[in-house]
Each structure stands twice: as structure tokens, then as C-alpha cells.
Amino acid sequence: MSQTLCTKTLGTRTLGTRDVYGDVLVRLGQQNPNIVVLDADLSCSTRTEKFAKAFPDRFFNLGIAEQDMISTAAGLAAFGKIPFVSTFAVFATGRAWDQIRQSLCYSMQNVKIVATHAGITVGEDSATHQANEDIALMRSLPNMNIIVPADGIETEKALEYLVHDKNPVYVRLSRCKFPVIFDSDYVFQKGKAVLLEEGSEATIIAIGIMVSRALRACEMLKKEGISTRLLNMSTVKPIDQQAIVAAAEETGCIVTAEEHSVIGGLGSAVAEIISERCPVPLKRIGLNDCFGVSGDAEKLLTYYGLTAEAIAQAVKDVVARKRKRN
Amino acid sequence: MPPLPESKILELKETARQLRIEVLRMLTRAGSGHTGGSLSIIEILVALYMVKLRHDPKNPRWPDRDRFVLSKGHGAPALYAILARLGYFDPAELMNLRRLGGMLQGHPFNLSTPGVEISTGSLGQGLSVANGMALAAKLDKSAVRVYVLMGDGETQEGQIWEAAMTAAHYKLDNLCGIIDANKLQIDGSLSEIMNIEPIARKWEAFGWQVFEVDGHDFQALLAAFDQCEQVKGKPSLIVAHTVKGKGVSFMEGKVQYHGVAPTEAELEKALLELTC
Numbered sequence: 268m269s270q271t272l273c274t275k276t277l278g279t280r281t282l283g284t285r286d287v288y289g290d291v292l293v294r295l296g297q298q299n300p301n302i303v304v305l306d307a308d309l310s311c312s313t314r315t316e317k318f319a320k321a322f323p324d325r326f327f328n329l330g331i332a333e334q335d336m337i338s339t340a341a342g343l344a345a346f347g348k349i350p351f352v353s354t355f356a357v358f359a360t361g362r363a364w365d366q367i368r369q370s371l372c373y374s375m376q377n378v379k380i381v382a383t384h385a386g387i388t389v390g391e392d393s394a395t396h397q398a399n400e401d402i403a404l405m406r407s408l409p410n411m412n413i414i415v416p417a418d419g420i421e422t423e424k425a426l427e428y429l430v431h432d433k434n435p436v437y438v439r440l441s442r443c444k445f446p447v448i449f450d451s452d453y454v455f456q457k458g459k460a461v462l463l464e465e466g467s468e469a470t471i472i473a474i475g476i477m478v479s480r481a482l483r484a485c486e487m488l489k490k491e492g493i494s495t496r497l498l499n500m501s502t503v504k505p506i507d508q509q510a511i512v513a514a515a516e517e518t519g520c521i522v523t524a525e526e527h528s529v530i531g532g533l534g535s536a537v538a539e540i541i542s543e544r545c546p547v548p549l550k551r552i553g554l555n556d557c558f559g560v561s562g563d564a565e566k567l568l569t570y571y572g573l574t575a576e577a578i579a580q581a582v583k584d585v586v587a588r589k590r591k592r593n
Numbered sequence: 594m595p596p597l598p599e600s601k602i603l604e605l606k607e608t609a610r611q612l613r614i615e616v617l618r619m620l621t622r623a624g625s626g627h628t629g630g631s632l633s634i635i636e637i638l639v640a641l642y643m644v645k646l647r648h649d650p651k652n653p654r655w656p657d658r659d660r661f662v663l664s665k666g667h668g669a670p671a672l673y674a675i676l677a678r679l680g681y682f683d684p685a686e687l688m689n690l691r692r693l694g695g696m697l698q699g700h701p702f703n704l705s706t707p708g709v710e711i712s713t714g715s716l717g718q719g720l721s722v723a724n725g726m727a728l729a730a731k732l733d734k735s736a737v738r739v740y741v742l743m744g745d746g747e748t749q750e751g752q753i754w755e756a757a758m759t760a761a762h763y764k765l766d767n768l769c770g771i772i773d774a775n776k777l778q779i780d781g782s783l784s785e786i787m788n789i790e791p792i793a794r795k796w797e798a799f800g801w802q803v804f805e806v807d808g809h810d811f812q813a814l815l816a817a818f819d820q821c822e823q824v825k826g827k828p829s830l831i832v833a834h835t836v837k838g839k840g841v842s843f844m845e846g847k848v849q850y851h852g853v854a855p856t857e858a859e860l861e862k863a864l865l866e867l868t869c
């Protein structure tokens with residue numbers, strides 16, 4: 268594989284991706300007067316309240332009205348503004364899907380939906396607030412881009428990049444803090460898989476909070492003598508097909524890991540590509556077509572099998588399937 | 594603006610007559626489309642595009658143009674007819690409406706059609722989009738005004754009322770909403786399917802300045818647009834009372850012409866009425 272290995276560390280430092288968003292938004296707002304921010308009565312939780320305090324004239328609270336918020340953002344964009352739109356992932360994508368489809372994607376408006384509280388790590392608020400289908404909803408829309416940062420640093424770098432990108436985009440952030448993986452000199456490239464571990468026997472493709480867990484899985488597998496490649500697929504759309512096909516061809520089996528349903532998300536995207544271009548054993552780690560429940564975020568991740576141990580076991584399973592085939 | 598001289602009004606009426614013929618011809622050729630609700634908005638569009646809007650057909654992206662959003666996107670044939678008439682694109686395109694490879698989609702598509710500000714068709718979104726434009730114009734301290742045309746049936750969509758709150762909350766006095774009150778929707782009359790009355794009082798209660806006019810009377814429409822410009826601190830709404838299928842006797846007030854194109858025989862009959 269020609270890609271260079273990305274510098275990373277996995278220590279004890281953590282950052283909230285939404286906390287980073289709140290701070291970066293203020294800095295971007297200082298640099299670019301065209302940036303406006305919209306929220307639907309969740310600005311404390313999404314952290315857009317910082318922007319609201321810094322630039323009250325460029326912040327619009329639409330109240331509890333997500334559909335209105337998305338279409339309003341389209342109008343602002345049509346007039347030349349750069350809207351960042353925030354609410355919880357479940358409302359942003361589910362409640363306002365038709366608005367995103369027609370006013371943003373079909374009309375090609377430069378709107379950045381930065382949703383927080385994605386996945387089951389929403390925790391105690393339960394299934395009504397846990398978006399495990401949001402990537403599926405956004406991925407089916409033509410013209411839409413999807414970014415799922417793996418840590419606070421990638422969140423910052425992706426947001427800085429996206430200010431200059433004119434495509435409608437969905438950025439998926441979380442309620443909980445993520446372990447920091449990247450150095451501060453990390454360079455975000457839309458549409459490029461990030462190589463975090465080189466390996467020859469299997470590949471893990473992960474997004475979001477599952478990337479740090481996949482890193483730990485790689486350490487475990489190394490101790491057992493299984494050389495595993497790790498790709499951070501932070502751009503879920505347009506996805507890096509080349510890196511996926513190369514992983515299938517060079518390592519012969521793949522595990523995907525996402526804090527999202529196995530239907531329609533990263534696992535589906537990878538399955539679609541390899542089944543057409545290079546069919547190899549695949550295991551998808553994610554929510555298995557079920558709603559979540561209330562609980563502590565960390566305990567929920569364990570309860571639903573979204574752990575380093577589960578990823579490592581899945582790698583052993585696909586490696587065994589590969590060997591059986593050969 | 595003082596009332597237009599009668600000669601100018603006659604010119605507008607003549608344009609409206611010709612656009613009705615264009616709309617019927619393009620719909621008949623397309624073989625599908627929304628006849629009734631295209632004919633009911635002709636005078637509204639003519640008054641806007643030929644008198645009220647500051648715009649430049651040769652420079653559709655002129656930053657200082659007034660914005661028009663056709664929230665009831667199924668009225669597209671009427672919009673296309675006037676955009677073509679004014680030179681936004683080649684009128685020959687009208688005969689390719691709804692055809693594979695043609696510029697003119699069944700509902701307005703901003704990426705393919707010069708003069709279309711945003712794609713519409715799924716109802717209820719246009720007022721929110723117009724609000725966004727009006728907010729942006731205010732941020733830029735621009736004199737641009739934003740007009741948005743909704744169907745009366747469209748106001749059954751909940752998002753319209755979210756947007757109605759937003760426009761009033763943000764005091765969007767650079768925004769003018771128009772409701773094409775033709776009283777009919779696909780399945781029947783609004784009063785039977787889902788009553789929206791008292792529509793004027795609802796919008797007033799939501800914080801809008803409301804005017805009610807005959808939506809086929811140019812002087813009344815233009816006077817109302819002028820009055821809207823004088824309103825400060827809140828958005829304005831014109832409830833334009835119209836007749837669905839206006840101008841063709843056998844289509845007027847007939848719900849069956851909502852989403853159906855005329856047959857060749859119906860076109861011939863309609864043209865007889867519109868050309869004499």
C-alpha cells in the first residue's frame with residue numbers, strides 16, 4: 268500500500284468533539300464574516316452558544332423547528348452566507364430529511380450540518396435521542412458529503428477544511444469525550460482514508476469513537492501475531508474506494524466498526540464496494556438492527572459489543588474464514 | 594408607486610393572456626403537469642416580474658436582484674413561461690417541459706434553469722428558504738426584497754407555520770409572502786379536505802401584516818405589493834384570492850384540472866376562448 272502511515276498516539280488525553288466544535292466555530296467566525304450559525308434550541312448542548320455570544324447578529328436560534336432551520340439555512344446559503352447548522356443527530360437527519368434532500372442536496376447549497384449526540388453514547392436519554400441511522404439517511408442522498416471525525420483534533424482540522432468546501436456536508440459529532448489520537452499537525456483530506464496501522468493479514472475500517480477502540484484491537488492482535496491494517500474512514504462519503512479495494516486485495520479480509528446500525532452506514536458502504544470489486548470475508552461491527560436503551564455511555568458500548576475486544580475477535584473470525592477459503 | 598396608467602395595465606393583461614396560452618401549450622405537449630394552479634398564479638407572476646421585481650434576465654445571478662421563491666413548485670409552467678418571455682432562456686425550451694434531456698424539470702430546479710433561485714416541489718419549504726434569504730439581506734444591509742408564493746393548500750404543511758413564526762420573530766419586513774388562494778387541492782376543496790380558514794386571521798395572529806386582494810386584478814395586486822413595502826418591523830402577506838384554472842371557462846374552479854394536462858381537444862377549445 269502506497270499510503271504513508273499517519274502519526275498517532277493513544278494515551279489518556281480526551282477531548283469532546285462538540286467542545287472542539289464550539290471553540291473552532293468562534294475562531295472561524297472571527298476569520299470569515301460570512302459564517303452564520305443556526306441552532307434549534309440546543310445551543311448549550313451543541314456548544315454553538317459560544318458563537319452566539321461572540322457574534323449574536325450571525326446566530327439564529329430557530330426554536331424547536333428543525334425543518335424550518337434546514338430550509339432557512341438553504342436560503343442563507345443561496346444568498347452567499349456559509350451556514351453551520353446544529354442540533355442533535357437524530358433530529359438533524361431524521362426530522363429534516365426531506366428538507367436536506369430538496370433544499371440542500373438537490374439545490375446544492377453550501378450548508379454544513381454539524382450534528383452532535385450521534386450514536387448510542389448519548390446514553391441515558393435512551394433510544395429516542397440515539398441516532399444510529401443518521402449515516403444511512405445521509406448516505407443515500409446525492410451530493411451529500413459525510414464526515415465522522417475520530418477525535419477532537421480531526422474535528423478541528425475537518426471543520427477548518429470544510430469552510431472552504433462548497434458541498435452540502437453532514438459532520439457527525441458526539442456527546443461523550445473521545446480519546447485523542449492525532450497530533451496537532453494532522454492534515455485532514457476529504458475523501459482519503461487515514462492509514463493508522465500497517466498490516467498484512469486483515470484490515471479494520473473504523474469511524475468515530477470506534478477508531479481508538481480499533482487501535483487497541485490492533486495492539487491486542489499484534490500480541491497474538493496477527494498483522495492488522497487500520498484505516499480511519501472519516502470521510503464516509505465520498506468514500507475512499509481505492510483504499511477499500513486495496514485493503515481487500517492486499518489483506519484479504521475486512522472488519523468494519525461504527526457506532527451506528529450495520530444497515531446503511533460504513534459497514535454497508537464497504538460491503539457494497541468489495542462485493543462488486545473484490546469480494547473477501549467481511550464482518551460488520553455496529554448496532555445489529557435494534558434500538559438502543561438507557562444507560563451509561565461506556566456500559567452501552569460494551570453492552571452492544573462495540574469494544575476493542577469485539578473488534579479483535581471479529582478480525583480473528585474473518586482471518587479464519589479467509590484461511591478456510593484459501 | 595402611483596397607479597399604473599390604463600395602457601400599462603392593458604399591456605400586462607395581454608401578457609397574461611399570452612402566458613396562459615404558453616402554459617396550456619407546454620402542458621399539453623408535456624402530457625402531464627399542473628394546469629389549474631399554473632393558471633391561477635399568472636397575474637401574480639406578471640405583476641412581480643414585469644413591474645415589481647428588480648431583476649436582470651441577462652444577469653440572473655446579479656447580487657442585488659430581488660429574490661422570488663415559488664414555494665408551490667407545481668406552478669412551474671407559469672414560472673417557466675414568464676422567465677422565457679423575459680429572456681432568462683430560449684423560449685423553445687418550453688416545448689421540452691418534462692422531457693428527458695430538457696432544461697425544464699417537472700418542478701423548479703435551480704441548477705438547470707436560469708432564474709430559479711432554489712429547487713421546490715416538496716411543499717412547505719419555500720417560506721423557510723425565503724426567510725433565510727431575507728435574514729441574509731438584512732445581515733448585508735441590502736435593499737433586496739424577497740417574495741415567496743405559496744399555495745393555500747400548501748399551508749396545511751406544518752413547516753409553513755414554523756417559518757411563519759420565524760419571519761415574525763426576526764421582524765423580516767423585507768419579506769413578502771403571497772398565498773395563491775384558489776381554494777382547491779388535488780383531492781377536493783380545502784374546506785372539505787383540511788380547512789385552513791380563517792387564513793388571514795391565522796397569519797395576523799402569527800405576527801404578519803395581512804392584505805387580501807383579488808389575485809387576478811393587477812391594480813389591486815400592485816397596490817398591495819406597494820403597501821407591503823411600507824410595513825416596518827414585521828413580514829407581510831398577501832392573500833391573493835384566485836380562481837383555479839383561471840381564463841379557461843371549463844377549467845375554472847374544477848378540481849380535476851389540478852394535476853392533469855389538457856388533451857389536444859381541450860387545448861383547442863381553450864385556445865378559442867383565449868384568442869378571441
